[in-house]
Amino acid sequence: MxxxxxxxxxxxxxxxxxxxxxxxxxxxxxxxxxxxxxxxxxxxxxxxxxxxxxxxxxxxxxxxxxxxxxxxxxxxxxxxxxxxxxxxxxxxxxxxxxxxxxxxxxxxxxxxxxxxxxxxxxxxxxxxxxxxxxxxxxxxxxxxxxxxxxxxxxxxxxxxxxxxxxxxxxxxxxxxxxxxxxxxxxxxxxxxxxxxxxxxxxxxxxxxxxxxxxIDVALDPEKVSTIRQHIHAVHGVRSIHTLRTRKSAGSAFVDVHIQVDSRLSVSEGHQIGDSVRRRLLQHVEEVTDVTVHIDPENDETGSSCNDLPSREEVIAELKQRWPQLPVASVEAMTLHYLSGAIDVELDLPIEILRSTDEAKYLVQELKQAISALPYINAIQVRFKV
Missing domain, CATH: 1.20.1510.10 (Cation efflux protein transmembrane domain)
Incomplete structure (x- = not known):
């Protein structure tokens, strides 16, 4: 951004x-x-x-x-x-x-x-x-x-x-x-x-x-502190890290990583970042250029999820361990890469169910398949109309 x-x-x-x-x-x-x-x-x-x-x-x-x-x-x-x-x-x-x-x-x-x-x-x-x-x-x-x-x-x-x-x-x-x-x-x-x-x-x-x-020396500490205060004032910002500033011909450039709720949608996270950008441009006179990076967790010292598989690899393993996985549910699968593991949210069409017992059986079967994947932290299954 x-x-x-x-x-x-x-x-x-x-x-x-x-x-x-x-x-x-x-x-x-x-x-x-x-x-x-x-x-x-x-x-x-x-x-x-x-x-x-x-x-x-x-x-x-x-x-x-x-x-x-x-x-x-x-x-x-x-x-x-x-x-x-x-x-x-x-x-x-x-x-x-x-x-x-x-x-x-x-x-x-x-x-x-x-x-x-x-x-x-x-x-x-x-x-x-x-x-x-x-x-x-x-x-x-x-x-x-x-x-x-x-x-x-x-x-x-x-x-x-x-x-x-x-x-x-x-x-x-x-x-x-x-x-x-x-x-x-x-x-x-x-x-x-x-x-x-x-x-x-x-x-x-x-x-x-x-x-x-x-050589891109940062702005004065007082000005950086003011920028921090304005970012924290935006609702939805949980924390700030990797805040970098530099001056260019009377203007100031800001590059910042902000942490938001990990369960927010991409669009809501973007909206919070855009609010940060607008606030800095409106309230800090020197600032003319802002880049905001949205993070679900603090990765200032490095991401804990670098070694986790991609979405395609996760889906391939799930299909292998649970052949009954409906094709339609793949597009409705949400993956949360957090704390070195993956949380899975899976929406299944209610049409695949014939009874409550069958629903319980499908969920149990899915959990058994998931438990064999060490990088999966938790799974949530929802049946939607």
Whole structure:
């Protein structure tokens, strides 16, 4: 029993990711060009470098758009679980990119710290554009992060942090300006190293979390506990075992075995499993795919019925030991494979009986035949009109 997310929902999610990314990319382009132009006129190497950093966010936007477009494709025969892992791979790439940005900022900062002659000529215009950059990039960060949390997208979250890293680099420029004005030019380098460490930590965290997702790490214990509670709340579920969860691009997949009454019909067992599936999809926001396996007993440590004969073999032995077995009763035979043995329910047509004594004789004869089969635990005979 299997379920997956609605294609319409995936398309809506892609449209929201695209909107957020395009808005951020437009701001990045305007800021990047403005910083480079004003930095060139103001003779500010730091502002020019900051402008190049802003333009590098356009690459981030391209990665996000590409991953979002392809990761939201519907599942097919080649990728039965969908393309969500493309988004996960893109998140790893952005985490590595953030770490690279941090290393670059640290390198330039240490170089300036070791070479006091590398000075920056700031103007009021350079100060204003740096301040505007901080405000704009912080706004992009909050706008993108809000969408990332709403859509449960690690990819957008990585993009948001990349935007904030640009805001951090602009703060470094502002600190450098203040340091130059106050006669402490080394403050620029010290602040840059501190900011770079923060960016590297964020990048490493994104790489780590997305890598864990690629190797199918389970959801958080709290979320798994919530899933268990919802499954137990479904009437007819006796117990749960072999509950497995995994994350894929903001969605969660659940695979669970539930134990039901061993005497239920196949259709009723299926109905209980379908109720479990619907409840998880409705009440656990992350869950978009559920597979439910119905068990008549707990087989978590292995099935106790692996060595038992098939239905055809059981019928063949019964016919051999009880030649009078009516052909019509074969189709009405129900077998219950439980606890390493078989319980048999046999419905016989009442037309084969001529008297009560004959009924007793048939049942006794059948029980004698059954007793010779060691794998039969019990038998129930019913005569039906």
């Amino acid at each position: 299997h379920s997956s997310s609605d294609p319409a929902d995936r398309q809506q999610r892609y449209r929201e990711v695209r909107k957020v990314t395009l808005v951020g990319s437009a701001v990045d382009f305007v800021l990047g060009v403005a910083k480079i132009v004003i930095g060139w006129f103001a003779n500010s190497q730091a502002l020019i470098a900051d402008g190049i950093h802003s333009l590098s966010d356009l690459l981030t936007g391209f990665i996000v758009l590409y991953a979002a477009k392809h990761s939201h494709k519907s599942a097919d025969e080649v990728h039965p679980y969908g393309y969500g892992r493309i988004e996960t791979l893109a998140t790893v790439s952005l985490g590595i990119l953030l770490t690279g940005v941090a290393i670059g900022i640290s390198y330039e900062a240490i170089k300036r710290l070791n070479d006091p002659a590398v000075a920056m000529d700031f103007t009021l215009l350079a100060l204003l554009i740096a301040l505007l950059s901080v405000i704009s990039k912080e706004w992009i960060y909050r706008y993108t992060m809000s969408a990332a949390q709403r859509l449960r997208s690690d990819l957008l979250m990585a993009s948001a942090w990349h935007s904030r890293s640009d805001a951090f680099s602009s703060i470094v420029v502002l600190i450098g300006i203040s340091g130059v004005m106050l006669g402490y030019p080394y403050l620029d380098a010290v602040a840059a190293v501190a900011v770079a460490a923060m960016i590297a930590k964020i990048g490493f965290g994104l790489v780590r979390s997305s890598t864990l997702e690629l």
